[in-house]
Amino acid sequence: MCRCRYEEGDxxxxxxxxxxxxxxxxxxxxxxxxxxxxxxxxxxxGSELSFDYNNRLYLSTVQEVDTSKYFKPNMLxxxxxxxxxxxxxxxxxxxxxxxxxxxxxxxxxxxxxxxxANQVGGHWCPEFDIMEANKYVFRATGHKCDxxxxxxxxxxxxxxxxxxxxxxxxxxxxxxxxxTLGIDTNLDFHVKVEFHETDGLFSGYTVTLTQGE
Numbered sequence: 001m002c003r004c005r006y007e008e009g010d011x012x013x014x015x016x017x018x019x020x021x022x023x024x025x026x027x028x029x030x031x032x033x034x035x036x037x038x039x040x041x042x043x044x045x046g047s048e049l050s051f052d053y054n055n056r057l058y059l060s061t062v063q064e065v066d067t068s069k070y071f072k073p074n075m076l077x078x079x080x081x082x083x084x085x086x087x088x089x090x091x092x093x094x095x096x097x098x099x100x101x102x103x104x105x106x107x108x109x110x111x112x113x114x115x116x117a118n119q120v121g122g123h124w125c126p127e128f129d130i131m132e133a134n135k136y137v138f139r140a141t142g143h144k145c146d147x148x149x150x151x152x153x154x155x156x157x158x159x160x161x162x163x164x165x166x167x168x169x170x171x172x173x174x175x176x177x178x179x180t181l182g183i184d185t186n187l188d189f190h191v192k193v194e195f196h197e198t199d200g201l202f203s204g205y206t207v208t209l210t211q212g213e
Contacts, residue, residue, distance in 0.1 A: 017063055018044040024073060031071050034058045036112065053093060058102075058112060067103035067113045075099075077197035080130065085188045087177075089134040097131040105151040117143030117156040124153035129160065130193055135177050135185040139165045140193070140207050164207050175209070183211050 017032045033042050033049060035057045042051040051057065059071040082097075089095050103113030104123040115125035127143040141160030145153045166175040174182030183189050189211040196204045 017060075018042060019063075020044045020049055020059070021047045023047075032060045032063045034060050034065060034112070036110075056114070065111055067111075070102055075195045076200075076202060077195065079192060079194040081190065081192045083188050083190050084131070084133075086133055086135055087186050091134065091136060093134050094132055095134065096129065098127055098129045100127045101125040115153075117145065117160070118158050119156070124156045126153070126156065131191065136175075137165070137167055138175055138209065139163060139167075140205070142205075162204070183209050187211065 017034045020031050020033050021028055022031055023029065033044060035042060035055060040051075040055040040057065042049060042055065042057055044050070049057075060066070060069050061071055062069045084095070086095060098116075100116050102115055102125065104115035104125055105113075107113045107115060107121070107123045110121065113123075114121050115123035117124065117127035124145060126145045129139070129141050129143070132139045132141075141163035143157050143160045145156035148154075171182070173179050175185065176183075177186045178184055189209055192208045192210070194206045194208075195202060196206070
């Protein structure tokens with residue numbers, strides 16, 4: 001769950017990050033939500049993750065910062081499911097869930113070694129946007145990069161390709177606050193992303209949004 005429950009002034013002790021329970025192949029697994037503490041924060045309760053605006057969060061398999069221990073499931077031929085509450089994410093704001101090929105081997109300034117397909121922070125790497133959303137829009141897209149040299153990427157597709165976007169899907173009223181024809185974004189809804197495989201290679205993806213019955 002992505003709920004805005006964090007209150008300004010709340011802090012997490014410097015030597016710890018909150019744990020999060022996720023199911024991996026049907027088995028409850030403990031991960032840790034890490035973030036730059038100078039400007040980000042998050043709280044967890046079981047399988048629920050809550051955060052406010054202006055945050056960047058990472059999932060790690062260990063509690064301490066170790067960029068070799070990021071959570072990196074093999075999603076090829078698999079799927080990812082979660083519930084999300086975007087009722088407080090209005091126009092001009094975005095809540096994003098994405099996978100990126102961290103750590104950036106050439107990023108020595110950031111303890112988390114961040115990178116992405118738009119070179120935010122100065123470092124490139126492949127990225128798959130699972131969700132870029134607020135109450136009025138939901139978009140998913142993949143970003144590919146040119147082959148790296150010594151593990152360093154020099155250029156990526158900033159705009160992405162093979163995107164899914166509720167603003168361009170030619171369906172009216174299927175995703176909006178108070179909507180009755182699809183997803184009412186004033187309420188929680190469920191997201192499922194399936195990563196398709198053909199002959200051992202990624203061949204496409206399907207995003208399914210559901211709510212209630």
